Amino acid sequence: MNNPISHVLQQLHDAVNRGDQDALSQYYATDAKVVATPMSTDNHQHASQRDCIDALLKFQKKFMPEHFVTTGDERVIQAGDVALVVAKLYLVPKATPNALPCEGKRAVYVLQKDASGEWRCIIDNFFGTDLLDFA
Template structure:
């Protein structure tokens, strides 16, 4: 019998990202800010970034308004690639919301996130790019 589990445990970032998604969905922006480094960058939309927690908070407030305060964020598959105190997360990010006309809408993105491990072992997001590699296509 092998002395190791047959399947690796999920990376701790799975739980961190799930908690951040719940905070975004709940519009608990104080909680959302606890997931970011002070100098983090959020890709708001292609060509528009928010840097630093003050700008990121304002961006999330505007995003909530844009999605009629109905945005639900969840993750599908996550791949975590860790190197030293940095981790790249490639994720299937699902967005669901209610449009102004009451119709339900959804989108799935291939997001990329960069996290930094802190001295206490916790992980904070330094780059939040829910558009992932689609940013390359928006530049063409």
């Protein structure tokens, strides 16, 4: 995993699994958008980075309290300082962390390189293309 974008996503998922808000704030841009519910895609909602992180952690506690999120295959499409990532996410039970993951979901992320050269997530949509099912 020598791709810096893949590394950021791995660190982001590790921080979610730990429930570490401070670590998460390192991987999200200050104007990040986290799609925490299928109906929260309204671009007119203005939320702070902290609001997005809080929503993500609330989702984790409500819908996956007994699971870890792991990343499978991913595709990174990069154009300059912006990257689109489509990745398979799997939930693995905490009780059996070495179990084979069940059916994956396809998450969609957009990352942007900031002024200091660090990649930050600006859109985190772990519902991926399943959002179309809620339209």
